[in-house]
Amino acid sequence: MIWHLIAALFAGLAAAGVGLLLRSLSGKRLPRWIIPVCGGLGILAFQIHHEYSWFHYKQQQLPESAKVVSTEEERMFWRPWTYLFPLTVAFSVVDRDNVVTTQGNEERLVEFILYRFEKEYIDVVKHQAHLMNCTARETLPLMGDERRPRVSELRRVEASDPLFQAVCPTP
Incomplete structure (x- = not known):
């Protein structure tokens, strides 16, 4: 600073x-x-x-194995130039070297960590373990050290979603 x-x-x-x-x-x-x-x-x-x-x-x-899967852009009235060129204030990354793939009940399950970088007065990095069912195209966060699935936050992802393409590459 x-x-x-x-x-x-x-x-x-x-x-x-x-x-x-x-x-x-x-x-x-x-x-x-x-x-x-x-x-x-x-x-x-x-x-x-x-x-x-x-x-x-x-x-x-970031390491070579890291893949940016989403970015967040903002427009701010005290920065009028951001209305023409939005400012990237956050992005999410998956490290493909730390992806763990398992087979279960004829479904491919992938466990990965999603890192979120936020631009603040100091940079903030948050991470969250996730589980993705590549067959059903569903993902949910894993909570705690024992990595319990939080079923209430289950969401579907499209095949074109960069997160899905990063953790579930077609064989």
Whole structure:
């Protein structure tokens, strides 16, 4: 967090320097307020770049076996540019190396862990074990250390769902 603040400060100083250079090159015909305006725009541009590059940066940190299965985008009124380009604020990942497949009653069952990354002032990572019936295309969360299925949260998934395609590849 402190490094982000320092980087934003230096981006603002650099942009203010560009404003000062422009004012000098114009023979001081540009108004003096151009310098702090350029500084503020530099800080704003750095912050926007940082927010939009978060998802790509986090994806690069994941192992090769990780597959992004969903993303969450938001639009915020205090960030009007997000109405044109929505900001990715969360995504879910399945690590295909940690998928356990079993056969039971002529049905293929897959146990996996779904990781959810959320962009907050500090990054939040949550994980939840799940069980998917690849034959019936149903999934449900597993609760606790003993991994009891929570049947009340059973839901069907489509064959085109990225989660289904990641954990139940066609043989």
